Amino acid sequence: MAPIDSDNTTAGEGGELRAGRRKAARYVVPVAVMGVAAATIGLVPALADSGDPDLPKVTAEQLIEKIAKSDVQQLSGTVRINTDLGLPDFGGLESGLMSGMSGGPGPGGDGGGSAADPSAKLTELVSGSHTLRVAADGPDRQKLSLLENAAEYSLIHNGKDVWGYDSRSNEVYHSTAADSTERPERDASGKDVPATPKDFADQALKAIDDTTSVTVGGTAHVAGRDAYRLVVEPKRDGSTVGAITVAVDAETGTPLKFTLIPASGGAAVVDVGFTEVSFAKPDASTFDFTPPAGAKVTEADKADKADKTGERAEAPGHGRTAEGDLAKGMDGLKVIGEGWNSIATFDTGTGTGLPTASAGGDLGDLGGFLGSFGDQVKGDFGSGTVFKTRLVNALITDDGKVYAGAVTNDALVKAADAAQ
Secondary structure (H helix, E strand, O other): OOOOOOOOOHHHHHHHHHHHHHHOOOOOOOHHHHHHHHHOOOOOOOEOOOOOOOOOOHHHHHHHHHHHHHOOEEEEEEEEEEEOOOOOOOOHHHHHHHHHHEEEOOOOOOOOOOOOOOOHHHHHHHOEEEEEEEEEOOOEEEEEEEEEOOEEEEEEEEEEEEEEEEEOOEEEEEEEEEOOOOOOOOOOOOOEEOOOHHHHHHHHHOOOOEEEEEEEOOOOOOOOOOEEEEEEEEOOOOOEEEEEEEEOOOOOOOEEEEEEEEEOOOOOEEEEEEEEOOEEEEEEEEOOOOOOOOEEEEEEEHHHHHHHHHHHHOOOOOOOOOHHHHHHHOOOOEOEEEOHHHEEEEOOOOOOOOOOHEEEEEHHHHHHHHOOOEEEEEOEEEEEHHHHHOOOOEEEEOOOOEEEEEEOHHHHHHHHHHOO
């Protein structure tokens, strides 16, 4: 699901296309929310062997403490991730929209973006099944490789260098950490990039508060390792999360498996796990990288400058763009509610919701297209469109406000009404 090219456009249409894409960006909040949800909920690990091991009894508190004290610095292995948010089939459009919002168009696209930019490439994990190879050796060396059909994407951190390489396009993206004390698994945009499974289990454990039930749900074999099952469930109604299960390595305390079941039941929304894992020190050559001959290399700082210059050129005399409007709105993001029923809300600053037919042209068509995947709702707040997945729901009101969270549609409408 690589970023898609523009539909048979010519070079002369580049400026107009970029402007249209940026105008469209404000209307793809549901897609962005879904991507963020999938990325932050986890990339922790998946397939269990048959037969449960006989391990000493532990309490939930002891198991959480075991995870917290886990300090595995070295590991390598293969991870299988399955994500089923129940997204409609956009025919690849969602990948292109996410890429456009992140400023990294795919091969053949306009602008100075790179197909190897991790901020765009890793959104592919939002849906479907993927196989990853991971390796870590302390805080200064990590590698993640996304295996594709006859191709591979690798993200390598070695010292102060962070390299992204897309073998399909033979493109390289390079950034340099400001210093070695920064989180090494962040890409050039400052977003967290997977380094170890523990990073993602931590995201789920942050939700534990007095609205949460935490228990030990037996034991399991994961990738040949004995593990305990930690079960985390919301206590209150209103959340779309049914239960989260984290398989914790009995010896090291490292999370080996992460499964999220929705309140609606059925298959897991996120099921990620090691199929094989080793805690031995990876070979130093694992983290070596030299751009292949003939590869196109994009430097992060130059790409950022090109993006900013392009934005100014496309909005002469206005000093604003659709992306700028959205960024300004995100600056005012607030969280209402607590625990599993938390809802993120912000004002896009556009004053409008999805574009209508009266907008004309591509924007009107886009509004109708996206609207066909949502449900129209009304309340004291006015009217708007709710976009649903099996986990995250988002309400975009007709005056440009957004309410999103792992909560039911009714909870979103109530939050919008209460904000009036």
